Amino acid sequence: MSLEIRSLHKSFSGRGGYQHVLRGVDLTVERGEFVSFIGHSGCGKSTLLNVVAGLSKPDSGEVRLNGRPVSEPGPDRAIVFQHYSLLPWMSVYSNVWEASHSSRPDRTRAQTGEVVERYLTAVGLWPHKSKRPGQISGGMKQRAAVARAFAVGPEVLLLDEPFGALDALTRAKLQEQLVELWTGESSTETVLMVTHGLDEAIYLADRVVVMGNAPAPSVLEILEVPISRPRDKTTIVHEPAYQHVYNRLSDLLTGDMAGHPSKAAGHGSPRG
Amino acid sequence: MSEPNQVLVADRDDASSASGPAVLAPIPRPAGDRRWANAGSSIALAFAGTIVFVAVWQVAAIARPDLPAPSETFAQLVALLSSPLHDYGPNDRGIFLQLGTSLFRVFTGFALASAVGVPLGFLLGGSALVRRAINPLIQVLRPVSPLAWFPITLVLLKDAGQASVLTIGITALWPTLINTAFGVAGVPQDHRDVARVFRFSRPKYIRRVLLPYAMTSIITGLRLSMGIAWMVIVATEMLSGSSGIGFFVWDSYNNNNLPAVVSAIAFIGLVGFGLDYAFSQLARRFDYAGGS
Numbered sequence: 001m002s003l004e005i006r007s008l009h010k011s012f013s014g015r016g017g018y019q020h021v022l023r024g025v026d027l028t029v030e031r032g033e034f035v036s037f038i039g040h041s042g043c044g045k046s047t048l049l050n051v052v053a054g055l056s057k058p059d060s061g062e063v064r065l066n067g068r069p070v071s072e073p074g075p076d077r078a079i080v081f082q083h084y085s086l087l088p089w090m091s092v093y094s095n096v097w098e099a100s101h102s103s104r105p106d107r108t109r110a111q112t113g114e115v116v117e118r119y120l121t122a123v124g125l126w127p128h129k130s131k132r133p134g135q136i137s138g139g140m141k142q143r144a145a146v147a148r149a150f151a152v153g154p155e156v157l158l159l160d161e162p163f164g165a166l167d168a169l170t171r172a173k174l175q176e177q178l179v180e181l182w183t184g185e186s187s188t189e190t191v192l193m194v195t196h197g198l199d200e201a202i203y204l205a206d207r208v209v210v211m212g213n214a215p216a217p218s219v220l221e222i223l224e225v226p227i228s229r230p231r232d233k234t235t236i237v238h239e240p241a242y243q244h245v246y247n248r249l250s251d252l253l254t255g256d257m258a259g260h261p262s263k264a265a266g267h268g269s270p271r272g
Numbered sequence: 273m274s275e276p277n278q279v280l281v282a283d284r285d286d287a288s289s290a291s292g293p294a295v296l297a298p299i300p301r302p303a304g305d306r307r308w309a310n311a312g313s314s315i316a317l318a319f320a321g322t323i324v325f326v327a328v329w330q331v332a333a334i335a336r337p338d339l340p341a342p343s344e345t346f347a348q349l350v351a352l353l354s355s356p357l358h359d360y361g362p363n364d365r366g367i368f369l370q371l372g373t374s375l376f377r378v379f380t381g382f383a384l385a386s387a388v389g390v391p392l393g394f395l396l397g398g399s400a401l402v403r404r405a406i407n408p409l410i411q412v413l414r415p416v417s418p419l420a421w422f423p424i425t426l427v428l429l430k431d432a433g434q435a436s437v438l439t440i441g442i443t444a445l446w447p448t449l450i451n452t453a454f455g456v457a458g459v460p461q462d463h464r465d466v467a468r469v470f471r472f473s474r475p476k477y478i479r480r481v482l483l484p485y486a487m488t489s490i491i492t493g494l495r496l497s498m499g500i501a502w503m504v505i506v507a508t509e510m511l512s513g514s515s516g517i518g519f520f521v522w523d524s525y526n527n528n529n530l531p532a533v534v535s536a537i538a539f540i541g542l543v544g545f546g547l548d549y550a551f552s553q554l555a556r557r558f559d560y561a562g563g564s
Contacts, residue, residue, distance in 0.1 A: 055465055073469045085462040088560040089484040098480055099470035134560050152470065 008061035036201035039211030078154035139170035348531035381440025393452025432512035447496035455489025495551035
């Protein structure tokens with residue numbers, strides 16, 4: 001059982017013809033894996049995540065989850081958006097409750113209430129459950145968004161630069177909470193995370209997928225992170241495996257940058 | 273409009289939550305004092321402005337003796353207020369009764385405009401097809417003066433009072449319609465994505481995303497519509513009426529009672545201000561401090 005991404009192509013038409021954002025992406029993610037996606041802005045990482053979420057359709061290729069093709073959002077996948085995307089007119093509690101309730105009509109109201117309480121407590125927001133998003137900090141908003149995603153009980157969790165806008169301390173805390181929730185009682189097995197942070201990508205993931213830039217945005221290289229769990233954020237950086245992956249990532253990303261100094265070079269033909 | 277206030281509120285909430293810096297805590301008292309000082313100086317300045325205004329008015333009344341002087345007008349105002357509810361036939365009714373008649377027409381016309389404008393606005397904002405079909409029409413009809421509609425409504429309804437109401441309905445329609453459409457069309461992609469990922473049903477999307485998001489625009493539209501309605505009523509009643517505050521203005525003018533005209537202007541202004549204030553308070557209730 002796994003998540004399969006098969007020869008995914010996606011382009012947007014813009015000035016001077018098509019702009020490819022995904023060009024033949026192939027990837028298989030095993031159930032229970034944590035995969036990070038890293039690459040420069042505009043390399044299609046977020047688009048890839050949106051396609052897996054079912055929010056946007058590829059031009060060609062497909063995504064299969066446990067053998068079934070993905071064509072629209074479903075309760076087996078939940079996403080944590082980059083900008084929290086909580087509904088500002090509802091309390092933290094209502095935000096999580098409404099999402100959980102409508103994603104999982106199979107649950108009774110009591111069950112939904114229980115799940116919502118469990119995850120809001122897990123991320124430390126239970127005391128703040130009646131506050132509206134405008135009344136809490138960025139870190140708290142992102143925790144609410146994480147609780148909302150987990151409360152759906154998805155098999156696959158999609159994270160789109162979830163901690164990018166947070167300060168280092170808050171980010172570290174949230175990373176730990178995320179790992180706890182993932183390894184803990186939640187039904188979430190597989191995690192795909194888009195990130196800009198090398199440390200974050202290595203610390204959290206089993207594999208790091210490096211995406212290349214235009215004109216051929218696709219998977220550049222996949223790096224294993226052979227470090228056993230549970231991992232300690234403070235000591236992990238001294239492991240040779242960590243440093244090896246880190247250096248390779250740096251090389252790839254700077255090399256990719258140097259290789260394509262003008263990344264927006266228009267590509268006339270619609271499909272390669 | 274009330275943005276500085278919201279920022280203040282947001283700051284305070286941050287301070288009271290765990291993450292806020294404790295430094296902010298002792299500030300409220302001085303801030304409160306300052307606010308009182310501010311309110312005091314506001315009242316003083318408003319008073320000063322009024323004094324200057326009345327002085328200019330007095331000078332103007334001396335220069336042009338056919339204009340009513342402040343003292344005359346004030347006496348008339350007191351006279352009007354001393355018997356605001358009497359009803360001795362259509363030509364002699366208390367000022368509050370006249371205002372009440374006008375307000376009733378305004379609210380009826382406004383209700384009509386809202387009942388059409390809000391649903392049509394949803395249609396307009398939700399469907400590009402509808403938008404392309406009727407937007408040009410709206411753009412042409414919107415700037416038409418209210419009084420231009422009056423002959424048509426008069427022919428349609430044969431009754432001046434009802435025609436006023438319908439004229440208000442037509443002219444107050446546009447701001448509600450356009451602002452509702454604007455709010456509905458503007459739901460951010462973020463919110464739509466949330467609704468899709470978490471599989472909100474259509475009714476839930478409308479109730480939990482579309483309506484709350486559009487609410488601030490809708491209220492802005494209603495507020496503008498109400499302002500227009502209140503302006504239009506005076507005009508139509510002057511043109512046609514046998515009752516209402518507009519009729520009172522015209523009737524007073526015909527009886528050469530300019531102090532009564534000026535008094536009526538004061539009442540019209542105060543009521544208009546009251547209506548607008550009520551809507552601004554309503555708008556505040558639907559304002560969500562901070563982003564998503």
